Amino acid sequence: xxxxxDLVGRCFRVSSDxxxxxxxxxxxxxxxxxxxxxxGESIQLEVLDSAEDLPRGWGDQQDAGTYRLVRRSDAxxxxxxxxxxxxxxxxxxxRKLLWRAKREGESWEVExxxxxxxxxxxxxxxxxxxxxxxxxxxxREVSRLQSNSTDTNSSALSAEVSVEAPEEPFxxxxxxxxxxxxCFCASVHTGPAFASGCDLVLTEVLxxxxxxxxxxxxxxxxxxxxxxxxLQTSIADDLAHIDRQVAQVSDSQSxxxxxxxxxxxxxxxxxHSHWDDVAARCLSCANCTLVCPTCFCSTVxxxxxxxxxVAERWSRWDSCFNLDFSxxxxxxxxxxxxxxxxxxxxxxxxxxxxxxGSSGCVGCGRCIAxxxxxxxxxxxxxxxxxxxR
Amino acid sequence: xxxxxKEVNLSQAEVQLKGVVAGAGDQYLxxxxxxxxxxxxxxxxxxxxxxxxxxRSSVCPRPRPxxxxxxxxxxxxxxxxxxCGIEPDGALLHTIRRVGAVSVALCDSKVxxxxxVRGAYGVGWPVARMRQRSLIILAGGLGLAPLLMxxxxxxxxxxxxxxxxxxxxxxxxxxxxxxxxxxxxQRLKYDAGLFDxxxxxxxxxxxxxxxxxxxxxxxxxxxxxxxxxxxLICGPEVMMRHAASDLVRLGLSHCDIYLSLERNMKCAFxxxxxxxxxxxxxxxxxxxFSFEKVESLLNVxxx
Ligand SMILES: Cc1cc2nc3c(=O)[nH]c(=O)nc-3n(C[C@H](O)[C@H](O)[C@H](O)COP(=O)(O)OP(=O)(O)OC[C@H]3O[C@@H](n4cnc5c(N)ncnc54)[C@H](O)[C@@H]3O)c2cc1C
Ligand code: SF4
Ligand code: SF4
Numbered sequence: 001x002x003x004x005x006d007l008v009g010r011c012f013r014v015s016s017d018x019x020x021x022x023x024x025x026x027x028x029x030x031x032x033x034x035x036x037x038x039x040g041e042s043i044q045l046e047v048l049d050s051a052e053d054l055p056r057g058w059g060d061q062q063d064a065g066t067y068r069l070v071r072r073s074d075a076x077x078x079x080x081x082x083x084x085x086x087x088x089x090x091x092x093x094x095r096k097l098l099w100r101a102k103r104e105g106e107s108w109e110v111e112x113x114x115x116x117x118x119x120x121x122x123x124x125x126x127x128x129x130x131x132x133x134x135x136x137x138x139x140r141e142v143s144r145l146q147s148n149s150t151d152t153n154s155s156a157l158s159a160e161v162s163v164e165a166p167e168e169p170f171x172x173x174x175x176x177x178x179x180x181x182x183c184f185c186a187s188v189h190t191g192p193a194f195a196s197g198c199d200l201v202l203t204e205v206l207x208x209x210x211x212x213x214x215x216x217x218x219x220x221x222x223x224x225x226x227x228x229x230x231l232q233t234s235i236a237d238d239l240a241h242i243d244r245q246v247a248q249v250s251d252s253q254s255x256x257x258x259x260x261x262x263x264x265x266x267x268x269x270x271x272h273s274h275w276d277d278v279a280a281r282c283l284s285c286a287n288c289t290l291v292c293p294t295c296f297c298s299t300v301x302x303x304x305x306x307x308x309x310v311a312e313r314w315s316r317w318d319s320c321f322n323l324d325f326s327x328x329x330x331x332x333x334x335x336x337x338x339x340x341x342x343x344x345x346x347x348x349x350x351x352x353x354x355x356x357g358s359s360g361c362v363g364c365g366r367c368i369a370x371x372x373x374x375x376x377x378x379x380x381x382x383x384x385x386x387x388x389r
Numbered sequence: 390x391x392x393x394x395k396e397v398n399l400s401q402a403e404v405q406l407k408g409v410v411a412g413a414g415d416q417y418l419x420x421x422x423x424x425x426x427x428x429x430x431x432x433x434x435x436x437x438x439x440x441x442x443x444x445r446s447s448v449c450p451r452p453r454p455x456x457x458x459x460x461x462x463x464x465x466x467x468x469x470x471x472x473c474g475i476e477p478d479g480a481l482l483h484t485i486r487r488v489g490a491v492s493v494a495l496c497d498s499k500v501x502x503x504x505x506v507r508g509a510y511g512v513g514w515p516v517a518r519m520r521q522r523s524l525i526i527l528a529g530g531l532g533l534a535p536l537l538m539x540x541x542x543x544x545x546x547x548x549x550x551x552x553x554x555x556x557x558x559x560x561x562x563x564x565x566x567x568x569x570x571x572x573x574x575q576r577l578k579y580d581a582g583l584f585d586x587x588x589x590x591x592x593x594x595x596x597x598x599x600x601x602x603x604x605x606x607x608x609x610x611x612x613x614x615x616x617x618x619x620x621l622i623c624g625p626e627v628m629m630r631h632a633a634s635d636l637v638r639l640g641l642s643h644c645d646i647y648l649s650l651e652r653n654m655k656c657a658f659x660x661x662x663x664x665x666x667x668x669x670x671x672x673x674x675x676x677x678f679s680f681e682k683v684e685s686l687l688n689v690x691x692x
Contacts, residue, residue, distance in 0.1 A: 098417045101463065107442065107503045108463050110418055143660040144416075146673055267667075270689045297662030300417070300655050304464030311464040313417060318655075318662070325663060327653050329488045339691035347665065354668040 007223035011239060012231040016204075016211040019077060019123075020051035022172070025228045026121040031170055034090060035123030036083070041069055043083035045090065048123065055080060062180040062365070065374030075211065078124060078204050081180035084370055086293035087122055087133055091169070098300070098313040108311070121170035125198060127191030128183075128362040130173065132293035134197070138356050139296050170221060173198035175242060177206070179249045182365030184378060187256035190362040192249040200226060203242050214238050255378045257363060259349065265384075266350030270342065274383045279338035281373050286319035288367035288375075289344065294360045295319070320344050345377060416658055419461045419505025420447050422481070424498050430484060430566045434531060435496040436473070439481045442503055451475065452509035454516060454539040455649065455677050458483070459657050461505030462494040469654045469672070470495075471535035472509065481506070484534040484566060510657040511676050514539050514621055515647060522619045523552040523612070525641075527632050529604050529624020530559055533566055535649055535676075536623050544574060551617065552583035558604025558624070559590050562597045605632045608639070615640030623649040630687055633680045643681035650676050650683070667692060 023033045037046040038055040048054065059072040060080045072079045101110045125133075176192045185191035194201050199222035203214040214234060217223050259265050289295040299318035304311040318325060320343045326333040334340050352360035361377070368376045421442040428436045441448050449458065452472040460483065461467040468491045474482035487496045498504065516539070524543065528536050543550060555574065559565040565588065574586045587607045589600040600607070605628065612618055620636050622629045629648040636646050652664035652671040664671035667686050669678070686692055 101505075103463060106501050107421070107423075109421065110505075140660065143656075143658055143673075146659060263668075270692065296660070298655070299661060299663070300467070302461070302464065302466040308464050313467075315417070320662065325653065328651055333652070334691050336691055343665070343692075346667070351665075351668040355670075 004223045004227050005220055007217045007226060007231075008220060009217070011214055011216045011234045012226075012229075013234045013238065014213050014215050014229050014231060016077070016213060017051070018213055018215070018229050019054060021229055022123070022225070023048050023050055025225050026170065029225065031119045031121035033121050033123055035172075036078075036080070038069070042067065043069070043080055043085075045083075045085040045087065045122075051077075060180065062182045062369045063374075064182070064368050064376045065371055067369045074206055076177065076204060076206050078174055078177060078202075081176070081178070081183065082126070082129075082364055082366055084291045084366060086291070086364070086366070087125065087129055088136060088293055088296075090120060090122070091133065092136065092296070095314055095316045098315050100313075101311045103309050103311070119167050119170075121172065123172045124174040124202075125171050126174055126176055127194050128185040128364045129293060130171070130194070130197045131185075131190035131362040132364065135294045135356065135358060135360065135362065136296060138358070139294075142356055170225070171198040171200075173201035175201060175203040175246060176249045177204055177245065179252050180365060180369070182255065182368045183253050183363065184255040184257055184365060185363035186250040186253050187258055188359060188361060188363040193246045198222075203245065205241065214242060216242075255365065255368075255376075257349075257361065257378045257381060259381060259385075262350050262359065263353050266346040268388045269384050270346070272384055272387070272389055274380065275338045275342045277383070278341050278375060278380055279336065281375055282337050282341050283373060284321045284323075284337045284340055285372060286321040287370045287372065289319040289321060290317065291366040291370045292348075293364060293366070294348075294362065297325070299325075320347070345380065349377075349381070416660075417507070417656070419459070419467070419507050420449055421503050422506045424500050424502045424504060425480060427498070427500055431564050433496075434484055434486045434566055436482055436484045437495065437498065437504070438476065439483065439504060439506060440478075448479070449481075449506050449508050451479065452481070452538075453513040454542060455513035455535055456509040456511045457535070457657075457676065458506050458508030458510070459654075460485075460491075460495060461507075462491055462498065463503070463505075465494045466491040467505065467507075468492060468495075469510075469657060471649075473534040473537040474541065475538065484531065484537075486531050507657065510672055512674070514677055515619070515679075516542070519543075519619055520549050522550060522617050523614060524550055524554070525608070525618060525620040525636065526553070526555045527604060527608070527620065527622040527624070528555075528557050529628045530564065531566060532622075532624030532628075532649070533557060534623075536621065537567060537570075539621065540574070544577065547579050547584070548581075550582070551614075553585070554583065554609060555586045556604055556607035557586070557588045558607070558628075559588075561592050562590050562594055562599075565590070604628060605635055608632065608635055612639050612641070616642070618645060620646045622647065626650070626687065633684070637680075643684060644679050646680035647677055648680060648683070650678060652676075 026033045033048045035048045036043045037053050043055050054077050056077050057072050057075050058080055059070050061068045061070055099110050101108045173194050199219045201216040205212050217226050297318045298315045301314045321340050323332050348360040422439040423442050424437050425440045426438040430436055457469050457471045459467050460470050470483045473484045485492050485495045487493045589602055589604055589607055593601045618641055622632050633646050650671050654664045654672050655661035657672045659670040659673040
C-alpha cells in the first residue's frame with residue numbers, strides 16, 4: 001500500500017475479529033470507544049474496552065410496546081437493532097453543568113464551565129442514527145444563527161469564558177443486517193443505505209461457512225486507523241452484496257410513514273377527534289421523547305450549596321409530556337394529555353419542517369417499542385389521515 | 390480492488406459535529422449587574438435599576454422597546470422579564486411582580502445585590518412601522534411594563550405619529566403601576582392630533598373618580614382612518630384576543646395589530662423548546678407577534 005490517504009474511498013474485506021483491533025487502535029489513538037453493550041436485559045451504548053464487550057450472538061424482538069433480547073443461533077456481532085439509547089446520550093448528555101458561580105460578600109462571579117473534552121469514537125452508527133445526529137446539529141445551528149443577540153452576548157463574555165472545541169467524534173457506521181418490526185427508515189428516506197458522513201462503514205457478512213466484514217474507508221482519519229488492519233482486497237460482488245443487503249433490509253420494513261405535505265397536514269388537524277383517542281391511551285410518561293434521538297428539549301436547574309456560596313446551573317433533558325413544561329404563573333398551558341401528545345407529534349412531524357427544514361423523525365421506531373402502551377406514531381398518522389376533524 | 394462509487398463528502402458532517410459537543414454553556418452565561426435603586430410601584434410590584442457591576446465588567450446589548458432580559462438571582466433561578474426602560478446612562482429598568490420563587494427574590498433584592506442578566510432577547514415592538522400612523526396602545530395590568538419604554542419614545546417624538554390613544558387597565562386603583570407617570574402623560578398638551586390617555590379599573594374603591602370596567606371598553610367606538618392605524622397590545626392573553634377582535638371589527642388589518650405573548654422560557658435563544666407555539670419559538674420569533682401570525686393559533690385551546 002503506497003500511502004494511507006490512498007485508502008480513502010475504497011472498500012476492503014477484513015476478518016471478523018477486526019473489531020477487537022479496531023477498538024484497541026482507537027483507544028491507542030486516544031479515543032474513548034463507545035458502542036453497543038448488553039446491560040441487564042437491553043443493549044445500551046456504553047464504553048467498550050474490547051470486542052468481548054460487544055453483544056455477540058444476541059438479537060432482539062421488537063414491536064409496539066415490546067423490546068426483548070433473544071439469543072441468536074449464530075455468532076453475529078451486530079445481529080440486533082436499536083436499543084433505547086441513542087448517540088445523543090453522548091453528544092448531548094442528559095445532565096450537564098453550564099456554569100458555576102462563587103459568592104464573595106454581596107457579589108458573585110461566574111466561573112468558566114469546564115467542558116470535559118473527550119475524544120469519542122462511536123462504533124456501530126446506523127444510517128437513521130447518523131441522520132438523527134445531523135438533525136440535532138441542525139437544531140443547534142439554527143438556534144445559534146437565529147437568536148440575534150446571543151452573539152454579541154457571548155463575545156462580551158469571551159474574556160471570561162473559553163469554550164474548548166473538542167475534536168468531532170470518530171464515526172464507525174454500520175449497515176444494518178436486518179430490520180426490527182418497528183423500523184421504518186426506508187419510508188422516511190434516512191436509511192438503511194449510507195450515503196456519507198462516517199469515517200468508516202462496516203457491513204457484517206455472515207453465512208454458513210464465512211464470517212467477515214466489509215469496510216468502506218471514507219476519511220483520512222478512517223484510513224489512518226484502518227491501516228493497522230489486515231485489509232484484503234474486496235471483489236466486485238462485495239459492493240453488490242452491500243446493495244443487496246440494504247435492499248433486503250429496506251423491503252422487510254412493514255411500517256411506513258408517508259405524509260405528502262406535513263405542514264399543511266397537521267395545521268388542518270389541530271382539532272382532530274383522534275387526539276382524544278390517543279389521549280385515552282397515552283400515560284404522558286415521556287418515554288417516547290427520552291428515547292427519540294432527535295428530541296432536544298431541555299430545562300435548567302439552578303442550585304446552590306448549603307452556605308449559598310457556590311451556585312451552579314445545570315441543563316437536563318426535559319419533555320413536552322411533563323406538566324411543568326408549559327407552566328406559567330397560574331397553571332400549565334398544556335394541561336391535558338391530548339394537548340401534550342398533539343404538541344409532540346405535530347412538532348416532530350410537522351412544524352419541525354418550518355423550524356429546521358426537515359422532519360424530526362428518522363424512522364428509528366424507538367418510540368414505538370418503548371411506549372409502555374404501544375402507541376405507534378405510524379398508526380396514529382393513518383387515523384389522522386382519514387379525516388381532518 | 391473496488392472503489393466506492395457513492396458520493397464521499399464528509400467535510401460537512403465533520404465540521405458541524407464540533408458544535409454539538411461544545412454545548413450551549415456560553416449562551417447561558419449571565420453578566421453581573423448591581424441593583425442601584427429599588428422602587429415600590431404597587432403592593433406586589435417593584436422596579437429595579439440595574440447597572441453593570443463594575444467598570445471592567447461586560448455589558449449586555451442595549452435593548453429595544455418590547456425586548457426582554459433573563460434575570461438571575463444567585464442560587465435561586467432565572468426568569469424572563471421585559472425591559473421597561475433605559476436610563477440616560479444605560480442603566481436597565483425592570484418592573485417585577487412577586488408571583489413565585491424567582492420574582493419574589495428579585496423584588497426583595499436590596500440596593501447592591503448582584504443580579505445576573507442575559508439578553509436582550511426577542512423582536513420588540515415594530516417601531517419602524519409606527520411612524521406617521523395613528524397608534525392605539527392597550528395595556529392590561531403589568532402589561533404596561535413592556536410598553537412603557539415605547540410610550541416614553543412616543544411621548545418624546547410625538548410629532549412622528551398621528552392620533553395617539555393609550556388605554557390602561559388594572560384590577561383596582563392600588564394595582565395601577567407607574568401611576569404618577571400615567572398622570573403626567575394625561576397632562577401633556579400637543580398642538581396637533583389627538584393624545585388621549587385613559588385609565589380604567591375592574592373594581593373601584595371609595596376614592597376612585599375614574600372609569601370602571603374592562604380595558605377593552607376604552608377602545609374607540611369608531612376610527613377615522615383604520616388603514617393608517619397600528620395597535621400595540623400587552624396583557625392577559627384573553628384580553629389581547631378580545632381586544633384584537635374588536636380592533637379588526639373597527640377596520641384594522643390583522644397585520645397592523647401586535648400583541649406580546651407570555652410562555653415558559655428557560656434558554657431564550659430557541660433551544661430549550663419550552664416556549665413553542667406551533668411553528669414559533671416565542672422567545673426568538675416573538676414575544677411580540679402580529680395578530681395575523683398568531684390568530685388561528687391562539688384560537689386553538691391548549692396549543
Ligand atoms: C417575554 C416575557 C416577559 C415578561 N416580562 C415580565 C415583566 O416585565 N415583569 C414581570 O413581573 N413578569 C414578567 N414576565 C413573567 C415572569 O417571567 C414570571 O412571572 C416568572 O417567570 C415567574 O417565575 P417565579 O419563579 O417567580 O414563579 P413560579 O411560579 O415559582 O415559577 C416557576 C417557573 O415557572 C415559569 N413561569 C412561571 N410563570 C411564568 C410566566 N408568567 N411566564 C413565563 N414563565 C413563567 C418560570 O420558568 C419559573 O421559573 C414575563 C414573561 C415573559 C415570557
Ligand atoms: S419519533 Fe419515534 S421513530 Fe421517529 S425518530 Fe423519534 S423515536 Fe424514532
Ligand atoms: S406516547 Fe407512549 S411513550 Fe409517549 S408519553 Fe404517551 S404513553 Fe409515554
